[in-house]
Amino acid sequence: MINTAKLTKTYGSKTVLDIESLDIPKGQSFGLVGNNGAGKTTYFSLLLDLIKPSKGEIRSNGILVKESEDWKPFTSAFIDESFLIGYLTPEEYFYFIGELRGQNKADVDALLSQFEDFFHGEILNQKKYLRDLSKGNQKKAGIVAALIGNPEVIILDEPFANLDPTTQIRLKGIIKNLAEKQGVTVLVSSHDLMHVTDVCERIVVLEKGKIVKDLTTSEATLKELEAHFTGTETY
Amino acid sequence: MKIKHFISLEWKQYFRSAYWQKSMALNVLLVFVALYFVVTFLALGIALYPILKDTFPEQDPFKIVNSYLFYWFLADVLMRFFFQKLPVMSVKPLLTLPIKRSKVVHYVLGKSSFSFFNFLPLFAVIPFGVMLIINDYPLVSVIFWMITIFIITLIINFLNFIIESISSETELSYLPIIALAGGLFAINYFNIISFTNLVSGAISSIYKTPLFIVIPVLILLGLYVVNFSKLKKQLYLDSSLKSKAQEVKASNLEWTRKFGDAAPFMQLDLKLIWRNKRPRSSIFILVIGLFYGLFFYPNPVYQDMPWMYAFVGIFVTGIFLINFGQFIPAWDSGYYKMLMSQNIKYKQYLKSKYTLMVVSVVIMFVLSIPYVYFGLEILLAHFAAAIYNIGVNTHVILFGGSFNRKKIDLNQRAAFNYQGTGAVQWIIGIPLMLMPLAIFGAMYYFFNFEIGCLALIILGVIGIVFHQKLMNFITEKYLDSKYKMIQAFGQDN
Numbered sequence: 149m150i151n152t153a154k155l156t157k158t159y160g161s162k163t164v165l166d167i168e169s170l171d172i173p174k175g176q177s178f179g180l181v182g183n184n185g186a187g188k189t190t191y192f193s194l195l196l197d198l199i200k201p202s203k204g205e206i207r208s209n210g211i212l213v214k215e216s217e218d219w220k221p222f223t224s225a226f227i228d229e230s231f232l233i234g235y236l237t238p239e240e241y242f243y244f245i246g247e248l249r250g251q252n253k254a255d256v257d258a259l260l261s262q263f264e265d266f267f268h269g270e271i272l273n274q275k276k277y278l279r280d281l282s283k284g285n286q287k288k289a290g291i292v293a294a295l296i297g298n299p300e301v302i303i304l305d306e307p308f309a310n311l312d313p314t315t316q317i318r319l320k321g322i323i324k325n326l327a328e329k330q331g332v333t334v335l336v337s338s339h340d341l342m343h344v345t346d347v348c349e350r351i352v353v354l355e356k357g358k359i360v361k362d363l364t365t366s367e368a369t370l371k372e373l374e375a376h377f378t379g380t381e382t383y
Numbered sequence: 384m385k386i387k388h389f390i391s392l393e394w395k396q397y398f399r400s401a402y403w404q405k406s407m408a409l410n411v412l413l414v415f416v417a418l419y420f421v422v423t424f425l426a427l428g429i430a431l432y433p434i435l436k437d438t439f440p441e442q443d444p445f446k447i448v449n450s451y452l453f454y455w456f457l458a459d460v461l462m463r464f465f466f467q468k469l470p471v472m473s474v475k476p477l478l479t480l481p482i483k484r485s486k487v488v489h490y491v492l493g494k495s496s497f498s499f500f501n502f503l504p505l506f507a508v509i510p511f512g513v514m515l516i517i518n519d520y521p522l523v524s525v526i527f528w529m530i531t532i533f534i535i536t537l538i539i540n541f542l543n544f545i546i547e548s549i550s551s552e553t554e555l556s557y558l559p560i561i562a563l564a565g566g567l568f569a570i571n572y573f574n575i576i577s578f579t580n581l582v583s584g585a586i587s588s589i590y591k592t593p594l595f596i597v598i599p600v601l602i603l604l605g606l607y608v609v610n611f612s613k614l615k616k617q618l619y620l621d622s623s624l625k626s627k628a629q630e631v632k633a634s635n636l637e638w639t640r641k642f643g644d645a646a647p648f649m650q651l652d653l654k655l656i657w658r659n660k661r662p663r664s665s666i667f668i669l670v671i672g673l674f675y676g677l678f679f680y681p682n683p684v685y686q687d688m689p690w691m692y693a694f695v696g697i698f699v700t701g702i703f704l705i706n707f708g709q710f711i712p713a714w715d716s717g718y719y720k721m722l723m724s725q726n727i728k729y730k731q732y733l734k735s736k737y738t739l740m741v742v743s744v745v746i747m748f749v750l751s752i753p754y755v756y757f758g759l760e761i762l763l764a765h766f767a768a769a770i771y772n773i774g775v776n777t778h779v780i781l782f783g784g785s786f787n788r789k790k791i792d793l794n795q796r797a798a799f800n801y802q803g804t805g806a807v808q809w810i811i812g813i814p815l816m817l818m819p820l821a822i823f824g825a826m827y828y829f830f831n832f833e834i835g836c837l838a839l840i841i842l843g844v845i846g847i848v849f850h851q852k853l854m855n856f857i858t859e860k861y862l863d864s865k866y867k868m869i870q871a872f873g874q875d876n
Binding site: 236 | 723873
């Protein structure tokens with residue numbers, strides 16, 4: 149589904165991302181971990197054509213991301229709060245996104261009804277603008293907005309941060325369901341090793357822009373990751 | 384924390400912003416404008432005394448100057464309101480550090496007294512004072528006169544922040560200042576209270592009895608204290624630094640469907656304008672723009688200058704276009720990344736903005752029809768200007784938007800950001816107004832009024848005919864600068 153080849157991003161003389169090759173098959177739940185500055189958000193931004201690669205390319209479903217825009221209809225993302233429109237209510241925001249993705253109100257309502265648990269009564273019908281919601285609730289709205297319009301690729305940057313424990317557990321359920329039952333390719337980055345190993349079939353560790361580990365998740369994965377990060381932190 | 388820390392923070396904030404680095408040309412232009420004013424004021428200060436002496440040999444030039452000081456101060460208040468902002472400093476990060484709140488406030492206020500606006504009058508006042516001394520006016524008195532003028536300038540400086548904060552709290556935008564200045568002017572003009580005499584009387588009594596200088600000093604201190612307590616109250620997270628939750632006023636805006644595929648963006652734009660303080664003020668400006676013609680048309684001086692009509696027409700019919708348009712696409716800067724990763728066509732996005740501007744021009748033209756009372760030519764000129772605005776200026780301003788690199792924080796509250804519009808945005812407005820004025824003026828000069836109007840209409844029609852082509856070209860420009868815009872809009876400036 150997503151093929152990355154010889155991708156580098158440099159700012160001045162500093163290389164922040166350098167991926168020789170990374171292929172993510174359709175329907176995989178893919179986790180990206182790494183310390184701050186490892187290049188996780190840079191990779192996602194490149195994937196969304198928000199920044200230009202210095203060298204190399206990403207193809208999404210065969211489409212060259214940096215040149216064509218045809219990947220947009222089947223891709224959606226929530227990177228940070230700047231993806232929200234603060235002066236809209238959550239409903240208006242969902243309908244707006246829906247409209248951009250060719251969904252009418254009824255479609256959006258049907259989707260939203262599946263997430264009543266997840267919203268925990270704090271998002272819909274609150275008569276509040278998105279900018280006035282708490283960080284956690286903003287994140288919930290943003291994540292659900294990324295699910296509108298049956299995307300085939302969903303990119304979530306740090307989806308677990310700022311969420312309360314109940315919502316974190318529910319979100320894990322949602323992500324698993326997307327990948328396993330609906331064949332959606334889900335890309336998640338996180339600092340929480342436990343959540344990532346719970347959710348993702350495959351985990352890639354980035355360090356200073358390079359892939360240092362590429363693991364298929366198993367019983368031993370969490371231990372291995374913990375050992376890795378303990379080791380790197382000591383020197 | 385010392386003053387020098389504050390200053391270094393400011394320095395870094397200014398020079399490290401994307402805005403500064405990308406618009407050297409504008410900064411240079413600003414410096415030139417500043418220099419121009421300095422030189423003008425200097426010339427005024429030197430030449431004023433001899434000119435007055437020559438023109439009115441039997442009057443005392445010093446008295447004449449004093450009698451016009453009221454207008455000077457009034458103009459100063461107006462100028463500052465539109466161009467000067469309370470120096471912005473992002474104070475939130477400082478609140479938890481061991482710095483006294485009062486120190487932060489003192490710094491912000493103190494910094495404001497070093498504004499260019501406070502020094503500019505000195506360039507006229509000092510040479511004029513020196514001329515007075517040369518011409519045998521009493522030295523001490525003249526010095527006190529100069530000090531008085533400077534103190535009054537500072538008084539206006541601090542008064543302005545109070546006016547600005549009132550107008551931003553009440554969301555009436557420019558109305559309070561216009562009402563205040565207009566009111567004072569009218570009271571003076573119709574001789575209900577003669578502020579001219581009042582001001583000149585007050586100043587000459589200080590000139591005669593320097594001890595009276597205590598009064599303006601006390602007023603200055605009073606205003607400083609008012610500003611101080613006002614700002615200090617706002618330095619809490621729960622007052623104005625934090626946003627208040629607003630009750631939603633929803634409406635479905637179904638009628639925008641008529642505009643086809645641009646409809647979702649139209650709805651978004653309308654909500655943007657109505658729900659955010661900054662863009663909402665451009666609605667209030669419409670009212671002022673509409674009455675702008677009243678400054679000119681009833682005045683017999685302008686009766687013989689029909690070339691002014693086109694200028695007024697461009698302004699009256701285009702005021703929303705200029706005000707709203709100059710910040711495209713920065714209005715959407717807060718969520719620009721999201722828009723860029725969505726399945727949207729840039730063209731639809733721009734078309735929505737275009738449609739809004741065209742509709743505003745049409746509405747303003749219709750509302751300005753009553754000006755026909757002052758002459759049929761005015762209607763013709765306004766019509767030509769409206770067509771020109773629709774055909775040319777909309778495209779120009781959209782094109783200009785592709786160079787926009789300055790983020791607008793819609794969520795930002797009034798505390799340390801009153802107007803948000805600096806002199807820079809006004810300079811960008813100049814080509815929009817001067818181009819049509821030049822074209823019209825030239826046609827008027829070489830041919831006649833009707834040909835001038837015809838020229839504007841023809842240019843406008845050409846723009847409308849080539850609308851699609853122009854939009855394609857503009858869309859290209861936006862696509863070209865996509866990454867730069869995303870990067871700049873992601874920065875806090």
